[in-house]
Amino acid sequence: MESSLDKSRSHQVYLETGGKREQDKSNVLFGFTVFLLSESMVFVSFFLTYTILRLTTINWLPPGVSGPELSTPIIINTVVLLSSSVVIYLAERALKRHNLWLFRVLWLTTSAMGAYFLAGTLREWRSLDFGLLTGLVGATFYLLTGFHGLHVSAGIFLQMLMLVRSFVPGNYNRGHYGVTAISLFWHFVDVIWVILFSLLYLWRA
Amino acid sequence: MNKILEIVLLAIGVAAIVVISYWLGQQAYSWMPPAATAEARHVDDLFSFLVALGVFVFLTVIGTIVYSIITCRTTKNDYTEGHPARGNGKLEFLWTAIPTVLVLWIAYQSYSIYQQLDIEGLGTIMDxxxxxxSQPALATTVxxxxxxxxxxxxxxxxxxxxxxxxxxxxxxxxxxxxxxxxxxxxxxxxxxxxxxxxxxxxxxxxxxxxxxxxxxxxxxxxxxxxxxxxxxxxxxxxxxxxxxxxxxxxxxxxxxxxxxxxxxxxxxxxxxxxxxxxQQLIKSNWHxxxxxxxxxxxxxxxxx
Amino acid sequence: MTINPNITSVSNSEVRQELNWKRYFSFNTDHKVIGIQYLVTTFIFFLIGGVLSMIVRGELITPKSDLVDRTLYNGLFTLHGTVMIFLWIIPSQVGLANYLIPLMIGAKDMAFPKLNAIAFWIIPFGGIFLLSSFLLPSGTAQAGWWSYPPVSIQNPSGYPINGETIWLLSIILLGISSIMGGVNFVTTIVRMRAPGMTAFRMPIFVWTVLSAQLLQLFCLPVLTGAAIMLFFDLSFGTNFFKPALGGDPVLYQHLFWFYSHPAVYVMVLPAFGVFSEIIPAFTRNPLFGYRSVAVASLGITVVSIFVWVHHMFASGTPSWMRILFMFSTMLVGVPTGIKVFAWTATIWKSKLHLDTPMLFALGGVIMFVIGGITGIMLGAVAFDLHVNNTYFVVGHFHYIVYNTITMAIFAAIYFWFPKMTGRMCHEGWGKIHFWLTFIGANLTFFPMLPLGLQGMVRRVSSYDPQYAGYNILASLGAFLLGMATLPFIANIVASWLNGARAANNPWHATGLEWTTASPPPLENFAKIPTVTLAPYSYGQPQYSTVDTSDEEALRRHGN
Known part of the structure; x- marks a missing residue:
């Protein structure tokens, strides 16, 4: 009978606290990985669309359009984004060693590098001689870079969130799964960029 | 004695299912509209084959289920175990292997009939x-x-x-x-x-x-x-x-x-x-x- | 047994009674509340989808187009399909899984309760958003639930907000909800099983939900990608799928079916799971060949990813593709066959009880055999080229989605209703519901098979008089099916309010969900159970002897 009393008490507590409950935080990382694998399939569908359309279209580049071209700013942009993966890894390691300030500095550097990349993408968009409606080359280019840019923005937003939370006392008492998950997301965004970069810039007709 | 009776009954059942399947397979020709092309006759052969096989599988499975429903009913409060078998390796292998062979046979039949049709995918008017x-006529007799x-x-x-x-x-x-x-x-x-x-x-x-x-x-x-x-x-x-x-x-x-x-x-x-x-009763007037x-x-x- | 949950469950549920109904309308994170929210919400969408289909059948009862005008007819069948698939079949089984998975694996709740609640609340809003397109001056989407371009992106009204826009946005929105659910289920099943609940001790329902959700996670994002591109074509003037401007409409078909064929298995796998739970309980036999049935679920998942082109045999696909996908399609029949044979062998030499859940399960299995055989026939390319896009296909897939899956959902509701509500359903009304549904379903969907063989094309609002006879039968059947839900609703409402009290394990079934109170307390178990037995151990004495504490409930129930 005691167990049932306990149960109704915990039930009461549950109702009073508005349904808040502890959850196994380590599940977050597992679930997030599953989500990223699933999310990558959206990119796969876009990559396949791009590849198939490009292989089957006779006039891929409409007259007067040169398509996206590999230029120094893009290479710099790529280098910045890829090296930010290293920076975020160092930030994570700093947190593991309880060096909170170094973590914050490196974490913010990662976001800044991401922001630089985004600004670079916008700059490139403005300088191009084709728009979203310029044939399939325009549609696929802006879809791919835009969707990737959206992910970079989401990553920066989440990083800011984590930065604010790092000032909450006792935030890391029960591990730092949030930081690990966002770092994972950032690596994911980088890997996507590598594929995107190869498809858009290295694949010459 | 009982066992012999069981086997005899089973044999009669299987024979009946085979006969019905064959018969319905032949009937299947009449379920289709008249065949107006040489190709249509091949398709109807395939359909007849599929119907015969399908009816055979259907009757075997449903026959077993219906037989069980008739013979296995128990009283309301009897919650004891029916029979304890959790599986049978040989049987499970059989009902994996036989359907595999069966569907591959169907696929092969369908493939060979498909080959007889001159169905081209993307247009190759040139060649x-x-x-x-190189492909001799379909209906050479005609x-x-x-x-x-x-x-x-x-x-x-x-x-x-x-x-x-x-x-x-x-x-x-x-x-x-x-x-x-x-x-x-x-x-x-x-x-x-x-x-x-x-x-x-x-x-x-x-x-x-x-x-x-x-x-x-x-x-x-x-x-x-x-x-x-x-x-x-x-x-x-x-x-x-x-x-x-x-x-x-x-x-x-x-x-x-x-x-x-x-x-x-x-x-x-x-x-x-x-x-x-x-002219319809309910009009939406959508574009x-x-x-x-x-x-x-x-x-x-x-x-x- | 130290706990006597029978008494506590009654008192608990008395306490909770007044709180309960309000909780169902709030943002609650208890998986059991969410499960019931899903089931009730999706059932309402089922009724709406059913009304749409009955108007469609009303139009088709005569050869001429005389009930609804052509645009409205096209909108009706488009929304019928969309509502039934995205707002009934898929989410209602998510609801079942939500309620049952934590109970079956011995967990307190799902892995991410808040995410779970968000995923649910997207459903009613997404659904209402979709249906709101009926109010637009340009009407709903009218291109069928496939939404093939270019016909789906023709926009004669010229309005930037039109039915197709809303359709695409709803599909993307409901897809997000499904992905949230998928992440949640996979994490819960992989990480939150009770001690001793090894992979091969999981009930088949858990296996099938895991398989189905893995498919969702792998394939659904591709549909989302396709919907985003179609949305760009429709609203921003890109030309991914516009043939006149160099786009490729067949590419959309590939992307669409890459999800939407596996989606059929997302829908049917949990139904197989339901059959695999109910049939052993009412035959008193362990599920025959448990391991092969479990592995077959994953087998279906893997093979079904590689069969999508069989929807496109007539789309100008090259021969090699047709042949390849014909073979893979045929192979899906093998793991599916394993399941059917396992159920049949479980029924063989059993102690059969024909209560309502079992009737629905048996009816579902029998009709599934018809659906499966016609499916194999459709896989044969040369035959498919005759019946593709005819009523033969419509008949075939309704044998799956209605006569198998919806029957399984009904079976599941009757089976777990005592657990969910602490009350028994009325047997007599349940049996009436079964027979009306069984007869109605066959009357509606069987005539579609000969209609298709004779060449009646699907999605037409008028047809040649030669097809009239079978169409009248199908229409009458559809109205009967509509009527058949009335005894169900009456039974559920009356039993929920006033049914006989249910014991913890009224069916003497195995499975952890039956070891806790009916309805289960918050966090499900007084103490997380430890699993020591293989599933479906109907030989164990605790399942075969009638528990005396249940006698009261038994006496009130039925007899």
Whole structure:
């Protein structure tokens, strides 16, 4: 009978606290990985669309359009984004060693590098001689870079969130799964960029 | 003694199922519309085979279930275990292996029949005469198709009207005439959305995709009047996109080719319905794409 | 047994009674509340989808187009399909899984309760958003639930907000909800099983939900990608799928079916799971060949990813593709066959009880055999080219989605209703519901098979008079099916309010969900159980002897 009393008490507590409950935080990382694998399939569908359309279209580049071209700013942009993966890894390691300030500095550097990349993408968009409606080359280019840019923005937003939370006392008492998950997301965004970069810039007709 | 009886009953059951399956497989021919092409007969053979096999599987499984329902009922409060078997490796292997063989057999049958049809995917008009020579006739008993040139007809689909062009004669009509016992190649084109070419008696279907020229070669064998229907949903008046198809004797066909002057454009059902107020009980008055008014016949004439 | 949950469950549920109904309308994170929210919400969408289909059948009872105008008819069948698939079949089984998975694996709740609640609340809003397109001056989406371009992106009204826009946005929105659910289920099943609940001790329902959700996670994002591109084509003027401007409409078909064929298995796998739970309980036999049935679920998942082109045999696909996908399609029949044979062998030499859940399960299995055989037939390319896009296909897939899956959902509701509500359903009304549904379903969907063989094309609002006879039968059947839900609703409402009290394990079934109270307390178990037995151990004495504490409930129930 005691167990049932306990149960109704915990039930009461549950109702009073508005349904808040502890959850196994380590599940977050597992679930997030599953989500990223699933999310990558959206990119796969876009990559396949791009590849198939490009292989089957006779006039891929409409007259007067040169398509996206590999230029120094893009290479710099790529280098910045890829090296930010290293920076975020160092930030994570700093947190593991309880060096909170170094973590914050490196974490913010990662976001800044991401922001630089985004600004670079916008700059490139403005300088191009084709728009979203310029044939399939325009549609696929802006879809791919835009969707990737959206992910970079989401990553920066989440990083800011984590930065604010790092000032909450006792935030890391029960591990730092949030930081690990966002770092994972950032690596994911980088890997996507590598594929995107190869498809858009290295694949010459 | 009981065991012998059981085996005998089982044998009778299996025999009955086999007989019924075979019989329904033969009946299956009559469930289809008349077969008007050489290809249709192959498809009907395949269908008969599928029905016989399907009925056999259905009766075996359902027979077992129904037999169990009849014999295994128990009293309401008897919750004791039925029988403790959790599985049987041999049996499970069998019912994995046999269906695998069965479906592969079906796939092979279907494949070999498919090979006999000259269904081309993406159009290869250039080399199809070569492939014809290498692939001996389908229905050799009926005709010698290589002796005559292939009759080529262009099929044009537009929302919601069919137009047929006879390039050699430079005419365009709203009804399709085909010569009996001669190979015919239809070349499909669509100008707006995806349509589908489907005459049930011909037993084949081909989607017509804008900007892709697709073709299909077949041999009509049975004279008569049939109905062509659009088989891929094409918008508001989809149901009205029909045309008459005639398979004529060679004489009647050449007679028709001579006499027709392109004025056989049928009444455009979609345009006619679109022009008048909706007759239905419940009206939504949602927007519809404007039906196309065919002027092809005169166009072709003036151009040449 | 130390706990006597029978008494506590009654008192608990009395306490909770007044709180309960309000909780169902709030943002609650208890998986059991969410499960019931899903089931009730999706059932309402089922009724709406059913009304749409009955108007469609009303139009088709005569050959002429005389009930609804053509645009409305096209909108009706488009929304019927969309509502039934995205707002009934898929989410209602998510609801079942939500309720049952934590109970079956011995967990307190799902892995991410808040995410779970968000995923649920997207459903009613997404659904209402979709249906709101009926109010637009340009009407709903009218291109069928496939939404093939270019016909789906023709926009005669010229309005930037039109039915197709709303359709695409709803599909993307409901897809996000499904992905949230998928992440949640996979994490819960992989990480939150009770001690001793090894992979091969999981009930088949858990296996099938895991398989189905893995498919969702792998394939659904591709549909989302396709919907985004179609949305760009429709609203921003790009030309991914516009043939006139160099785009490729067949590519959309590939992307669409890459999800939407596996989606059929997302829908049917949990139904197989339901059959695999109910049939052993009412035959008193362990599930025959448990391991092979479990592995077959994953087998279906893997093979079904590689069969999508069989929807496109007539789309101008090259021959090699047709042949390849014909073979893979045929192979899906093998793991599916394993399941059917396992159920049949479980029924063989059993102690059969024919209560309502079992009737629905048996009816579902029998009709599934028809659906499966016609499916194999459709896989044969040469035959498919005749019946593709005809009523043969419509008949075939309704044998799956209605006569198998919806029957399984009904079976599941009757089976777990005592657990969910603490009350028994009325047997007599349940049996009436079964027979009306069974007869109605066959009357509606069987005539579609000969109609298709004769060449009646699907999605037409008028047809040649030669097809009239079978259409009248199908329409009458559809109205009967509509009526058949009335005894169900009456039974559920009356039993929920006033049914006989249910014991903890009224069916003497195995499975952890039956070891806790009916309805289960918050966090499900007084103490997380430890699993020591293989599933479906119907030989164990605790399942075969009638528990005396249950006698009261038994006496009130039925007899």
């Amino acid at each position: 199809s005469s070569a492939s014809l020579a 005709i010698q198709p290589t002796s005559q040139p292939i009759e080529e007809i262009e099929v044009l689909a537009k929302q919601w009207v069919w137009t047929f062009r006879y390039p050699q004669k430079k005419i365009a009509t709203g009804e399709l005439h085909l010569p009996k016992n001669r190979r015919v190649r239809l070349v499909f084109q669509s100008e707006d959305v995806i349509h589908g070419f489907y005459v049930p008696e011909f037993r084949f279907k081909q989607d017509i995709i804008p900007n892709h020229t697709l073709d299909f070669t077949f041999t009509p064998l049975r004279e008569g009047k049939y109905k062509l229907h659009d088989s891929q949903f094409s918008g508001t008046y989809f149901a009205l996109m029909e045309a008459d198809v005639y398979v004529d004797s060679p004489e009647a066909y050449s007679q028709w080719l001579k006499s027709t002057n392109g004025n056989t454009m049928k009444l455009n059902l979609a345009a006619a319905e679109h022009a008048q107020k909706p 519809a794409v404007e039906p196309y008014l065919p002027l092809v016949a005169t166009e072709v004439k003036s151009k040449n």
